[in-house]
Structure formats: C-alpha cells, structure tokens
Amino acid sequence: MKTNCVVQLFERFMPGNRSEYDVIIAGAGMAGLSLLWQIRQSGLNDLTVLLLDQNIKSTNDRTWSFWEKTPGPLDHLVFRSWNEVRVTNSEGQELFMPLGEYHYKTIRGIDLYRFMDQQIASDPRTTRSVERMVNVVSVDDGINVQTDVGTYRGRTLFDSTYQLPLSDPNATHLLQHFLGYVIKSPKPIFNPERPDLMNFQVPHSGDCRFIYILPFSETEALVEYTLFTEKVLEESEYINVLTEWISKELGLNEYEILEQEFGVIPMSDEPVEEFPLPHVIRIGTAGGYTNPATGYTFKTTQKRVTQLVEHYKQTGNWRMKSRLREPRFDFYSSVLLDVLANRRELAAKLFWDLYRKNPIERVFRFLDGESTLIDDVQVMHSSPKIPFTRAGWGVLWRGMNR
Ligand SMILES: Cc1cc2nc3c(=O)[nH]c(=O)nc-3n(C[C@H](O)[C@H](O)[C@H](O)COP(=O)(O)OP(=O)(O)OC[C@H]3O[C@@H](n4cnc5c(N)ncnc54)[C@H](O)[C@@H]3O)c2cc1C
Numbered sequence: 001m002k003t004n005c006v007v008q009l010f011e012r013f014m015p016g017n018r019s020e021y022d023v024i025i026a027g028a029g030m031a032g033l034s035l036l037w038q039i040r041q042s043g044l045n046d047l048t049v050l051l052l053d054q055n056i057k058s059t060n061d062r063t064w065s066f067w068e069k070t071p072g073p074l075d076h077l078v079f080r081s082w083n084e085v086r087v088t089n090s091e092g093q094e095l096f097m098p099l100g101e102y103h104y105k106t107i108r109g110i111d112l113y114r115f116m117d118q119q120i121a122s123d124p125r126t127t128r129s130v131e132r133m134v135n136v137v138s139v140d141d142g143i144n145v146q147t148d149v150g151t152y153r154g155r156t157l158f159d160s161t162y163q164l165p166l167s168d169p170n171a172t173h174l175l176q177h178f179l180g181y182v183i184k185s186p187k188p189i190f191n192p193e194r195p196d197l198m199n200f201q202v203p204h205s206g207d208c209r210f211i212y213i214l215p216f217s218e219t220e221a222l223v224e225y226t227l228f229t230e231k232v233l234e235e236s237e238y239i240n241v242l243t244e245w246i247s248k249e250l251g252l253n254e255y256e257i258l259e260q261e262f263g264v265i266p267m268s269d270e271p272v273e274e275f276p277l278p279h280v281i282r283i284g285t286a287g288g289y290t291n292p293a294t295g296y297t298f299k300t301t302q303k304r305v306t307q308l309v310e311h312y313k314q315t316g317n318w319r320m321k322s323r324l325r326e327p328r329f330d331f332y333s334s335v336l337l338d339v340l341a342n343r344r345e346l347a348a349k350l351f352w353d354l355y356r357k358n359p360i361e362r363v364f365r366f367l368d369g370e371s372t373l374i375d376d377v378q379v380m381h382s383s384p385k386i387p388f389t390r391a392g393w394g395v396l397w398r399g400m401n402r
Pocket of ligand 1 (some may be wrong): 132
C-alpha cells in the first residue's frame with residue numbers, strides 16, 4: 001500500500017520518469033509525430049507515451065506536399081497552398097490544371113519538428129528520448145522494447161522504423177530518388193501561384209525523370225530533379241542535370257542555394273504487415289502507407305493515424321480490422337508500378353495522357369484510393385491498353401505465386 005502511494009506520488013510529480021508506458025512510438029519522424037499529435041488532439045491525454053528516435057531532428061530535411069479537399073489535422077503548419085498545378089511534356093507542351101475543390105499543400109519538416117518539440121515540452125505524459133531501438137519482444141499483455149540504452153515495457157508499440165527488405169521476387173521494386181535545391185533568384189522568375197508537378201523536359205535516358213518545382217515566391221522555389229529507377233546516382237549526376245536545367249530552362253546562372261533536399265522513397269508493392277505482432281503496429285512508410293506508384297505518403301499517414309486513434313477511442317483496442325486500402329487500389333498501384341518499371345520509356349507519355357485525358361480531381365481520387373468504379377474505368381481508358389493489360393496479367397500471376 002505504502003509502495004503504491006510512493007509510486008503514485010512519483011508518477012504525479014515526475015510523470016516522465018518511468019519505464020512502463022501505454023504507448024511507445026519508435027521514430028519521431030512524420031508518422032510518429034502525427035500519431036502523437038492525433039492522440040493528444042483527440043483528448044487521450046491520460047495515455048503515457050514514450051517517443052524514441054535515434055536522432056534529434058533540427059534541420060529542414062524534407063518538405064511534404066500533398067493534395068487535400070478538406071482542412072487536414074496539420075493545416076496550421078501549411079507553409080504554402082496552391083489552387084492550380086502544371087504538367088509539361090518532353091516537347092514543352094503545358095497543361096494548366098485548376099484543382100477545383102482540392103488544394104496542393106506543402107508542410108516543411110522543420111515546422112512540424114519544432115511545433116511538436118513545443119507540444120512535448122508542455123506534455124507531462126510524454127517522455128522523449130534519443131535512443132536507437134534494437135529489438136522488440138512480445139510479452140503477455142504488451143511488448144518489451146530494447147534500445148541501445150535500456151529496456152522499456154509498453155502496452156502498444158507504434159513502429160515507424162521498420163524497413164522493408166525489398167527482396168520479394170514476386171514484387172516490383174523501384175526507388176524514387178531526387179535532389180532538390182531551394183534557390184533564391186536575383187530576379188522574379190517563378191509564378192508563386194502554380195507548382196510544376198512534373199516537367200519532363202530533362203534528358204530521359206529511357207527512364208522516368210522529371211523536374212518538380214514548388215514556388216514559394218517570385219524569387220524563391222524548390223527545384224527538384226526526380227527519377228524512378230532501381231539505383232540512386234552519384235551525387236554529381238543529380239547536380240549536373242539540376243544546374244544545367246536551371247540554367248537552360250530558367251535562364252539562371254547565378255542564384256543562391258538556400259537549402260537542399262536529397263531523398264530516396266521506396267516504390268514497392270512488397271506486402272507490408274501493418275500488425276506484425278499482437279501489440280505492434282507499423283506506421284508511416286514502415287506500415288506500407290507509401291503509394292507504391294507515386295511515393296506520396298503524407299496524406300495516407302494522416303488518414304490512417306486518425307482512423308487508428310478513433311478506433312482506439314471507440315473500442316479500447318488499437319488493432320483495426322479495416323484495411324489501409326481496398327484491394328483493388330493495391331492492384332492498380334501494382335500495375336502502374338509494373339509499367340513504370342518495365343516500360344519506363346512510356347512514363348512521360350503515360351503521365352501526360354493521365355493528366356490530359358482526365359480531370360485532375362479524378363486522378364487525385366484514383367491515386368488516393370477514393371475513386372468510384374466509373375472513375376477507374378475512365379482512368380484505365382486513358383492509359384495505353386497493351387502495356388497495362390500485360391502488366392495487369394503479370395501482377396495477377398505474381399500474386400498467385402506469392
Ligand atoms: C526528402 C523527402 C521528401 C519527401 N517528400 C514527400 C512529399 O512531398 N509528399 C509525401 O507524401 N511524401 C514525401 N516523402 C515520403 C514520406 O512522406 C517521408 O519519408 C516521411 O517522412 C515518412 O514518414 P515516416 O515517419 O514513415 O518516416 P521518417 O519521417 O523518416 O521517420 C522515421 C524516424 O525513425 C527514426 N529511426 C529509424 N530507425 C530507428 C531506430 N532503430 N531507432 C530509433 N529511431 C529510428 C529516424 O531517425 C526517423 O526520425 C518524402 C520523403 C523524403 C525522404
């Protein structure tokens with residue numbers, strides 16, 4: 001009895017100082033922080049949370065862009081938002097696409113990290129620690145998480161650190177890799193009202209390669225050279241193409257590089273176990289939230305962590321029966337990924353036709369896994385029939401052999 005009182009007093013005055021938690025979140029990146037924010041926003045203030053990351057995040061290591069119709073859970077952090085985008089094909093033809101009900105939004109990594117630092121500093125039931133998770137062991141009513149520093153007991157572990165092996169021979173694997181510069185031009189050259197989703201006026205070498213631009217003002221923009229291939233390039237190769245493109249297409253030879261962003265996103269349809277152990281839930285890229293055919297992950301993460309928290313509030317259980325995506329959307333993504341991997345010379349035309357022949361709202365619904373069957377048929381109708389039919393059969397065949 002006396003011991004209980006001491007424990008209660010200890011917890012009351014030093015709530016962060018314990019080794020048992022209701023929730024352990026491994027990885028304080030986009031998914032881990034979004035989940036923590038959602039837990040607290042939904043009023044689950046009593047849950048004790050341990051947030052582990054091997055690093056402290058203090059730089060703007062990435063920007064997350066996504067399209068959205070309604071305000072999202074992190075809307076207060078949106079750095080820029082646009083109502084129109086442009087796609088340019090290899091011949092220089094342009095498509096200007098007003099987004100209708102959608103907005104294309106950008107959140108800077110550093111803004112999320114700083115915002116969550118402040119939230120955590122004033123949250124007595126969240127403990128943050130810089131430790132590397134090395135092992136997870138299931139125990140009766142929870143899990144033991146071992147790090148390079150110690151062992152913690154949790155009822156539930158949310159793991160955003162798991163990395164897909166990318167070794168399934170019946171899956172398709174590509175990498176989306178890119179180098180981007182945030183540049184400051186001495187003269188106004190950007191239209192701050194319109195990002196470039198894809199500009200295919202770069203040497204292709206038979207691959208899917210394009211330039212992506214997020215304009216922040218008339219003189220400032222993120223300009224990114226992006227590829228969908230199996231292997232990353234030497235750093236100098238990205239730099240050469242990017243600087244040449246900026247010089248040739250933007251007419252800029254002198255500019256300041258304010259920031260740079262290098263990224264590699266796995267594009268793979270290798271199945272991910274979202275719930276690998278009774279008390280473990282993988283989230284973010286680790287949970288299979290990345291769209292295999294586009295690399296977009298941010299919005300699915302917000303949607304899924306919101307669903308998980310809602311489910312817990314209603315049932316007291318984190319494990320959800322409902323799937324991340326309906327199976328037909330996994331199939332479509334696999335087919336598109338297969339075409340991007342095996343008929344990559346078609347990529348520029350494929351995306352051009354997709355945007356040219358469909359209202360962009362339909363394309364967004366399709367990529368978000370929210371389209372109707374009629375939408376799906378219309379999108380398929382706008383795609384090259386023979387390569388897609390072949391890819392479809394290939395995906396079905398590999399699925400049967402899995
Ligand atoms: C440069 C870049 C730009 C991107 N842009 C977009 C975009 O515009 N739109 C979009 O939708 N998606 C984008 N993505 C894809 C995706 O949204 C991001 O990768 C996103 O950050 C994934 O969130 P996450 O939490 O799964 O992983 P992360 O944000 O990478 O977080 C994982 C965390 O786990 C930590 N960690 C790893 N291993 C361990 C361990 N053993 N122990 C403890 N901690 C560990 C890491 O330090 C990291 O902080 C981008 C990705 C990159 C790399």
